[in-house]
Amino acid sequence: MSIIEVNNLSKQFSYYKKELGLKSSIKSLFHRELLYKQAVKDVSFTVEEGEIVGFLGPNGAGKTTTLKMLSGIIYPTGGSASVLGFKPWERKKNFKQQFAIVMGQKNQLWWDLPANESLQLNKCIYEVSDHDFAMTIGELTELLDVKDLLKVQVRKLSLGERMKMELIAALLHKPKVIFLDEPTIGLDILSQKNIRAFFKYYNQQNKVTIVLTSHYMNDIIDLCKRTIVINEGSVVYDDDLANINAMLEEKKIATVTLLNSVNKDDLLRYGKIKEHGELEFTLEMNKENSQQIIKSMLENLPIADFTLEDISIEEGIAALYQTR
Amino acid sequence: MSQIWKNTRRYAYIYFLFLKYSLISLMAYRINFVFGMLVELGYIVIKLTYVYIVFRVGENINGLTPYNVTLFVGTYIIMSGIYSALLFFNFIKLPELIRTGDLDMYITKPISLQFITTLKSIDISVAVPNIIGGVIMVAIGWNQSHIEVNAANVIGYVGYLILGVITTYSIFLIPQMLAFWTVKTTGLTDLSNSLFDFNQMPMTIYNRLLQRVGTFIIPVFLLTNYSPLFLLHGLSRLEMVWGIAAPFIFLILVRIFWNYALRHYTSASS
Amino acid sequence: MRKYTKAFTLGLQNALEYRMNFLLILISCIFPILIQYFLWTTIFVSKGDSEVLGYNFNQIIVYTICAALLSKLVATGFEYEVSNDVKNGQLSKFLVQPIGYFQYRISSFLGEKTPQIIVVMLILFIILTSLSLFIHMETEITLARMLMFFLVVPISILLNFFISYCLSTLSFWLLEVWGIYHTFGLLSSIASGGIFPLDMFGATINRILDFLPFKYIVFFPINVINGKLPWDGIMSGVLMQFTWIFVLFLLSKLLWYKGMQRFESVGG
Numbered sequence: 001m002s003i004i005e006v007n008n009l010s011k012q013f014s015y016y017k018k019e020l021g022l023k024s025s026i027k028s029l030f031h032r033e034l035l036y037k038q039a040v041k042d043v044s045f046t047v048e049e050g051e052i053v054g055f056l057g058p059n060g061a062g063k064t065t066t067l068k069m070l071s072g073i074i075y076p077t078g079g080s081a082s083v084l085g086f087k088p089w090e091r092k093k094n095f096k097q098q099f100a101i102v103m104g105q106k107n108q109l110w111w112d113l114p115a116n117e118s119l120q121l122n123k124c125i126y127e128v129s130d131h132d133f134a135m136t137i138g139e140l141t142e143l144l145d146v147k148d149l150l151k152v153q154v155r156k157l158s159l160g161e162r163m164k165m166e167l168i169a170a171l172l173h174k175p176k177v178i179f180l181d182e183p184t185i186g187l188d189i190l191s192q193k194n195i196r197a198f199f200k201y202y203n204q205q206n207k208v209t210i211v212l213t214s215h216y217m218n219d220i221i222d223l224c225k226r227t228i229v230i231n232e233g234s235v236v237y238d239d240d241l242a243n244i245n246a247m248l249e250e251k252k253i254a255t256v257t258l259l260n261s262v263n264k265d266d267l268l269r270y271g272k273i274k275e276h277g278e279l280e281f282t283l284e285m286n287k288e289n290s291q292q293i294i295k296s297m298l299e300n301l302p303i304a305d306f307t308l309e310d311i312s313i314e315e316g317i318a319a320l321y322q323t324r
Numbered sequence: 325m326s327q328i329w330k331n332t333r334r335y336a337y338i339y340f341l342f343l344k345y346s347l348i349s350l351m352a353y354r355i356n357f358v359f360g361m362l363v364e365l366g367y368i369v370i371k372l373t374y375v376y377i378v379f380r381v382g383e384n385i386n387g388l389t390p391y392n393v394t395l396f397v398g399t400y401i402i403m404s405g406i407y408s409a410l411l412f413f414n415f416i417k418l419p420e421l422i423r424t425g426d427l428d429m430y431i432t433k434p435i436s437l438q439f440i441t442t443l444k445s446i447d448i449s450v451a452v453p454n455i456i457g458g459v460i461m462v463a464i465g466w467n468q469s470h471i472e473v474n475a476a477n478v479i480g481y482v483g484y485l486i487l488g489v490i491t492t493y494s495i496f497l498i499p500q501m502l503a504f505w506t507v508k509t510t511g512l513t514d515l516s517n518s519l520f521d522f523n524q525m526p527m528t529i530y531n532r533l534l535q536r537v538g539t540f541i542i543p544v545f546l547l548t549n550y551s552p553l554f555l556l557h558g559l560s561r562l563e564m565v566w567g568i569a570a571p572f573i574f575l576i577l578v579r580i581f582w583n584y585a586l587r588h589y590t591s592a593s594s
Numbered sequence: 595m596r597k598y599t600k601a602f603t604l605g606l607q608n609a610l611e612y613r614m615n616f617l618l619i620l621i622s623c624i625f626p627i628l629i630q631y632f633l634w635t636t637i638f639v640s641k642g643d644s645e646v647l648g649y650n651f652n653q654i655i656v657y658t659i660c661a662a663l664l665s666k667l668v669a670t671g672f673e674y675e676v677s678n679d680v681k682n683g684q685l686s687k688f689l690v691q692p693i694g695y696f697q698y699r700i701s702s703f704l705g706e707k708t709p710q711i712i713v714v715m716l717i718l719f720i721i722l723t724s725l726s727l728f729i730h731m732e733t734e735i736t737l738a739r740m741l742m743f744f745l746v747v748p749i750s751i752l753l754n755f756f757i758s759y760c761l762s763t764l765s766f767w768l769l770e771v772w773g774i775y776h777t778f779g780l781l782s783s784i785a786s787g788g789i790f791p792l793d794m795f796g797a798t799i800n801r802i803l804d805f806l807p808f809k810y811i812v813f814f815p816i817n818v819i820n821g822k823l824p825w826d827g828i829m830s831g832v833l834m835q836f837t838w839i840f841v842l843f844l845l846s847k848l849l850w851y852k853g854m855q856r857f858e859s860v861g862g
Contacts, residue, residue, distance in 0.1 A: 013590060096432055125433050
């Protein structure tokens with residue numbers, strides 16, 4: 001049996017229509033129109049033990065909602081899911097002791113206390129033995145290089161340091177499944193890199209299963225072999241990340257800076273205009289005849305600067321969002 | 325059985341940690357500690373003016389001497405201290421936890437959600453003047469009412485005080501739980517907290533209807549009236565039993581309501 | 595002059611914006627009034643006299659209602675804004691603008707109070723007339739006294755403004771002040787007669803209260819309307835109100851001068 005199995009999972013939120021103005025707010029005292037929003041619809045996938053799976057999708061696509069259902073925070077309105085053999089939303093104690101969720105925008109550490117106090121609390125909550133506690137803390141602080149910061153008040157830590165402490169707090173009980181919701185949000189590049197390296201190592205060492213959502217493509221590229229792309233509540237892609245590349249490889253992107261402005265029609269001849277400013281243009285063109293196109297552009301246009309690159313995975317995925 | 329014992333010890337230790345953390349935090353903001361005490365002193369003075377007026381009037385009110393009234397008001401002050409130190413800040417934060425979705429993290433913990441969200445924040449500063457002032461007043465009232473200091477009286481008084489804490493927990497938590505349905509609770513909070521003030525004077529001054537409502541339906545009088553009434557032999561047998569049963573009945577109701585409300589938790593969309 | 599009307603309108607808009615809030619505050623007066631109503635009923639029944647501590651039953655009930663509403667009406671709150679302005683340096687903005695901070699504060703405060711005065715006066719007018727219609731009052735609440743009351747209350751509000759304005763200078767010397775403001779508010783509600791009539795506290799306490807401005811905020815206006823004060827007493831009371839306003843005005847000038855010196859030397 002797979003460690004995570006999700007079948008036709010759906011979540012519908014209901015809310016009342018808000019209307020502005022005095023008249024409608026009086027009216028709403030008696031009758032309010034109930035509206036529904038389908039946040040997640042018929043999502044199905046499985047994750048095997050030890051896998052790292054990336055969840056991608058634009059804002060409001062349903063990634064976080066799915067993670068929240070898988071960690072038992074909210075009830076689904078349809079379908080089923082099993083994590084470690086448990087129904088998450090039954091919130092069994094045994095289940096809670098075996099997984100962890102880290103949300104980049106939420107902290108569980110006590111703001112005014114040194115981090116080791118919050119860790120002590122988690123130790124009691126998760127019933128970790130003294131021996132395991134000392135071992136885990138020693139190992140994780142070493143790996144994340146925060147040994148000296150355990151006794152510093154959390155509010156005095158930098159964002160990156162705080163995130164590392166949050167991770168230690170979440171991994172204290174050696175969870176078998178970890179959900180990461182935007183774990184690197186707001187961090188500087190170096191901290192992002194550190195945290196990615198940590199998860200890569202941690203996953204290999206402990207064979208834990210990780211499901212990760214992120215805005216940062218690099219998080220996904222670095223960590224996840226397999227990616228699930230969600231858009232408007234549905235899975236639109238579930239396969240190796242590399243395959244997205246292959247799908248999109250036949251296109252190239254040219255960024256052109258002109259010396260003086262030209263007629264737009266003169267540019268359309270060379271390819272599809274993706275963005276354009278006063279003198280800057282981004283063009284999409286076919287890979288096969290790109291050389292000829294460039295040659296003719298250089299001859300016919302007053303070009304000041306010029307770059308040519310493959311479509312980035314970001315854009316490839318953006319293209320995926322739009323399919324369907 | 326040993327499982328229950330182990331769990332109780334675990335929860336007791338976690339509560340001890342909450343206490344320790346709140347003390348550390350208080351030390352970090354020492355001025356708030358001082359101000360907390362100062363403000364509570366102000367409230368005590370207001371409560372004392374009522375007692376002062378009763379002494380000025382000098383007459384028994386409904387059979388209660390001014391010193392009897394002191395006993396009541398002292399108990400009321402002690403209870404305000406306990407409520408604001410142990411419960412109040414948790415309760416007013418609950419709607420905020422729900423609104424911001426910070427409840428999410430707590431839900432995933434292998435520990436009772438109700439325990440951690442309703443008992444986590446403790447503020448000792450507000451308790452200090454209330455407990456000291458209240459105990460002094462109770463001692464004076466007790467002594468001057470010529471009540472014997474024996475085991476039965478002390479156990480009865482303290483027992484009903486503890487039961488009062490349980491009732492306080494239940495009836496002030498219920499309005500906050502409405503936040504699960506995204507109702508604005510601030511107005512309701514003010515209203516329910518001002519119900520507490522009905523204990524400013526002994527419940528015997530109110531008319532029969534109000535006494536009934538405040539005992540059986542919204543049991544505000546159970547919070548601080550039963551301890552002194554027990555000492556003054558003012559409780560009928562039925563009331564004695566109700567005073568013991570009601571806290572648990574309301575606690576169970578709150579528990580049921582809590583579980584029901586939690587199903588309505590949709591988490592803030594982030 | 596235009597800029598002060600602007601500040602006045604800002605305060606007014608603020609009051610209208612938070613009208614529900616103010617209404618809720620007024621409604622929350624019902625509980626303390628109810629508690630006192632039952633307290634006095636029991637005391638009068640137990641004692642069997644027609645007068646307790648110099649008040650008959652109707653008088654004390656009228657006092658309780660008026661006191662509860664008046665103390666909400668005179669309440670300030672801008673002292674917290676002042677301390678914010680000092681703390682985050684907003685105050686220096688006013689140093690370069692052609693509007694005095696004092697003028698700004700008082701205009702916006704009066705603007706905020708104007709609709710509240712109208713509402714509270716209307717409520718009191720309705721309650722008092724219906725009370726004097728249905729129950730027999732020992733002293734008649736005459737129309738003349740009611741008019742006088744409506745004149746005196748704005749002066750009380752002004753007086754309380756100056757007390758708070760003096761108090762607000764504390765933020766020049768202390769970093770955190772909320773606890774002091776809050777406690778001061780609680781104590782001044784007792785000392786102004788917002789909970790019990792001051793003459794109930796006995797001679798000793800009253801000798802102290804006579805030296806303080808607080809009694810002219812709530813206790814005095816109610817004595818105007820409940821007929822406890824003869825007309826010459828009212829006149830000297832009004833005189834005392836203006837004297838206190840003048841004294842506090844000078845004091846606030848001094849405190850603000852000292853405070854601003856400190857504010858500028860610290861660098862704001």
